[in-house]
Amino acid sequence: MARVYIETTIASFYHEERTEPEMLARRNWTRKWFDAARAGSDELVTSLAVDAELRGGTFPHRDAALSLIADLPLVELDEAVAEIVDAYIAHRVMPNDPQGDALHLAAASFHRCDFLVTWNCRHLANANKFGHIRRVNGLLGIGSPVLVTPLELLQEETPDE
Numbered sequence: 001m002a003r004v005y006i007e008t009t010i011a012s013f014y015h016e017e018r019t020e021p022e023m024l025a026r027r028n029w030t031r032k033w034f035d036a037a038r039a040g041s042d043e044l045v046t047s048l049a050v051d052a053e054l055r056g057g058t059f060p061h062r063d064a065a066l067s068l069i070a071d072l073p074l075v076e077l078d079e080a081v082a083e084i085v086d087a088y089i090a091h092r093v094m095p096n097d098p099q100g101d102a103l104h105l106a107a108a109s110f111h112r113c114d115f116l117v118t119w120n121c122r123h124l125a126n127a128n129k130f131g132h133i134r135r136v137n138g139l140l141g142i143g144s145p146v147l148v149t150p151l152e153l154l155q156e157e158t159p160d161e
Contacts, residue, residue, distance in 0.1 A: 002115060005075070005108035005145060006046045008053040009119035010034060011068045013150075015061035026119055026150075033117075033150035034068075045113065046072045049103045075111040077103070084110055084140060091136045093129065108145045109137055116145040117153065125149050 014034055016027035037044060046069050054066050084106035088094040094102035101124055108116040118124045125147045137144045 002042045003111070003113045004037065004042050004044050005104065005111075005113040005116045006034075006044055006050065006069060006072060007104050007116060007118035007120065007124065008050045010117055010150065011050065011054055011065040012057065012059060013119050014068055015064045017060050029149070029151045029154060030119070033154050036155070037153070044072050045075050045111070047075050047077055047104070047107045049077060049099065049107065052099075075107050075113075077107060081106045081110050084142065087136060087140055091132075093132055093136050105133070105145075105147075109140075109142045112143050113145040115153070116147050117150060118147065119149055121149070125152075 010030055013026050013030040016023050016030075018024075050069060051066065051074075054062060054069070057065075059065075081103070085094075085102045088102040088106060089096050094100070094105060101120060104116065104118070105124065107113075116124060130144075130147065133147075134144045
């Protein structure tokens with residue numbers, strides 16, 4: 001059983017309304033993965049940071065996005081997590097926004113999540129950052145969740161299988 005941190009973009013893309021092909025694909029992959037994960041054996045968790053970002057958003061279906069994460073357990077955002085956020089910012093692993101991406105990564109890392117699922121491919125699910133994140137987390141003595149999109153976690157067979 002894996003522990004999976006659900007970041008803000010997952011709840012928002014689940015209810016995405018834009019009709020561009022990329023947006024439709026992300027919405028469909030998000031729904032397919034999230035529905036399967038919720039029904040499976042993995043432990044899905046989130047944090048009050050996700051709740052706050054969704055509440056502060058001005059997008060259609062905000063209430064539906066909030067209800068999607070309403071029954072997920074919340075990982076604690078305590079002083080230890082805040083110290084990790086500071087370290088990420090100091091080491092330039094994440095942007096200088098203590099309430100943003102650094103907080104999600106710190107929460108998932110501190111609470112030993114196996115995965116952090118996101119559509120934020122600029123700051124989180126970015127292969128160019130993985131090594132730097134692992135090095136800083138190693139210095140801090142904490143694990144590093146695998147940073148992935150829902151598409152990467154979909155368990156679909158390919159035609160050759």
